[in-house]
Amino acid sequence: MKPPLARTPLYDLSVELNARMVPFSGWEMAVQYTGITPEHEAVRSHLGMFDISHMGKFALKGQQLVAALQPLVPSDLSRLEPGQAQYTVLLNASGGILDDFIFYYQGIDRATGNQRGMAIVNAATKSRDKAWIVAHLEGTGVDLDDLSRTKALIAVQGPEAEAVLQPLVEADLSAVGNFGHAETTVLGKPAFIARTGYTGEDGFEVMVDPPTGVDLWRHLLEAGVTPCGLGARDTLRLEAAMALYGQDIDTHTTPLEAGLRWLVHLDDKGDFIGRSVLEQQKAKGVSRRLVGLEMQGRHIARHGYSVKADGEIVGEVTSGTMSPTLKKAIALAYVPAELAKVGRELEVQIRKKTYPAKVVKRPFYRSPHR
Structure with a gap:
């Protein structure tokens, strides 16, 4: 018998807003409130907030x-x-x-x-x-x-994040740079706040005690901030070409294969777990790479779909969606390194047919607000 799904400290607030709740990694989470596209667009143009209290x-x-x-x-x-x-x-x-x-x-x-x-x-x-x-x-x-079960975590993402959050925060948010963080107070209560996120937009992640999290959510709601669910979180991160663990990266992929070479500092540090494998891959080159694909039509490449070249299966789509911002079908996929060049034409098999796709630069979208 499966254990019951866990609920975040903000669960009741999502239910109040008639969010559509779904099972996710052992938690009962909001996948959408008003709809994925309007929530996505709110983050890109104004401001959205996500309950991410399920994170470790x-x-x-x-x-x-x-x-x-x-x-x-x-x-x-x-x-x-x-x-x-x-x-x-x-x-x-x-x-x-x-x-x-x-x-x-x-x-x-x-x-x-x-x-x-x-x-x-x-x-x-x-x-x-x-x-x-x-x-x-x-x-x-x-x-x-x-602290996984004892803290609430809210992501406030979008170009208006600093302006809307600042009146509620003691610290000067303009002094917190990208990937910066500070211990401060929010609504007069202790808080950890970081200028990080998973959307490709400017924004903050705020960790507080559960009662303060409830108060913060309500304050932001009254300020006109759009509640957003897992659906918009996924389309936003995919436009920004941010990896989703379990789909785009896992125990069978290395950071060099996944396009995460920038976080591998072989020349700057000593031994670490997996170093010898990464050294070999750096010296010899990887056999496959994670690439961005843009479909040459309206058909959407989904997770698990086969990628073909010259009629042969050469790879697999890991993530795909119709981009609300770009109005194009985009995807991430692993393909042989020799096929990973920008501009390379490939095909994606959708059911029994194949449709043209092209390797493009990542990220698919870069925010003008950052």
Whole structure:
């Protein structure tokens, strides 16, 4: 018997708004409120908010926190200053991606001398991530406090994010740069706020205690902010060519295959899990790459559809949608490296027919507001 679906602290607010609720990674989440397209357009042109309280939230501390985390990721975390963050991945010994996450470095606590940081991980992999991190940090003196069920997390995304949030926040948000973060107050209550997100737009992610999360949601709703669900979150992130764990990246893909070379710092750090595999791939080149596809018509390439070249199956679509912003069908797919050149013409099999597609630059959409 499956355990009952978990509910976020903001669940009742979504029900009040007649959101369509669906199962997602063990949680009962809103997939849409008024509709995917209007929610998507609100984020691109004005402002939207998402309940992302289902995400895993780990508070980390220890005298040598950064040094202890270095062997777990391919990114050089030592370059982070307090108030900065790094998007990175956990790798297995084969270089496969166990999860992608953001590490926020909070600096040294003067009272204890501990380095402090926050890791926000995917809901579906939270338990596995926690076990993996705890096992590999054993004996390092680093503590992990799992805040996943005790904190609300709201993403406020769109060009008006700073202007609308600022009256509710003590810190000067203009001083928080892209991938910056701060500990401050929201509505007079303690809060962790970061200028990160999963939409390709400017915006913030706000972590607070559940009662404050409820109050913040209501304040934003009264200010005219559009509630958005998982549906718009997916179309927004795909336009920005941001990977979805479990579809575009997983334990069988490496960051070099997935176009995440920029977070692999082979020249700047020592050994880490999966390093030898990535070194080999860098030296020899990868055999396949994740590419952006633009369909040459209105047919939509969906997850799992075959990609063909010269009549032969050469790859598979990992994500696809009709872009609300571009009014074009777009997709991500893995294809052989020799077919990954921009402009290369391919085909996608949709049911029993094939339709033309072209490899294009990623991201598909770049915000003019950032």
